[in-house]
């Protein structure tokens with residue numbers, strides 16, 4: 001069960017955006033869908049502990065990652081969250097292998113033997129062995145996406161947060177990788193939350209969809225809702 005309630009504001013000198021969002025679901029694959037600027041990425045960032053939250057909670061299977069009323073706010077690395085960033089955010093100066101291992105190493109410490117074995121297994125299972133020593137800039141979009149996904153999984157997450165994981169890919173590859181991702185999530189047996197404004201992502205992957213707009217949830221739909229596609233296409 002993912003149970004989220006978040007109230008926060010972000011602002012710079014000229015703009016302010018208020019997020020006030022709540023959703024709770026048992027669905028294995030959840031989509032947050034909505035137009036650009038709806039607050040989707042901010043929601044994932046706050047769930048991952050990358051943004052300060054004024055009030056609210058994030059509970060995963062009853063475990064509080066954040067609970068402002070109870071004074072709980074786990075550090076990002078203690079949350080058990082695998083995060084795939086929009087545009088992947090790979091480190092350009094690190095090899096594929098070091099990118100995947102990044103979250104497992106700490107300053108001046110070498111990778112422990114079982115972590116190194118885990119990284120090797122991920123490299124193997126994502127078909128990246130021949131590219132392990134290469135830098136991200138020399139990889140195709142699909143290969144970069146696999147590296148980013150392997151990196152998100154390296155810390156054995158209890159939930160996977162995916163921010164527009166296919167945005168940089170062309171249609172055929174998107175279709176292929178959606179199928180891979182659906183199968184991967186099923187194998188791992190952990191819940192996933194995907195952020196997207198592509199109806200095809202939602203139709204192919206999500207068991208439940210929350211339509212966001214203006215920093216809040218406007219509608220909740222199950223994947224088998226006959227109105228789903230129309231609602232996605234209606235969404236601004």
Ligand SMILES: Nc1ncnc2c1ncn2[C@@H]1O[C@H](COP(=O)(O)OP(=O)(O)OP(=O)(O)O)[C@@H](O)[C@H]1O
Nearest residue numbers: 010011012015017035036037038039040041042043
């Ligand atoms: N640090 C900030 N200061 C001011 N406004 C911000 C800040 N960060 C985000 N915003 C604004 O908050 C709103 C929500 O941003 P968010 O990234 O969550 O949108 P989104 O729904 O993920 O959009 P997209 O689909 O385009 O990625 C946007 O209008 C954005 O400009």
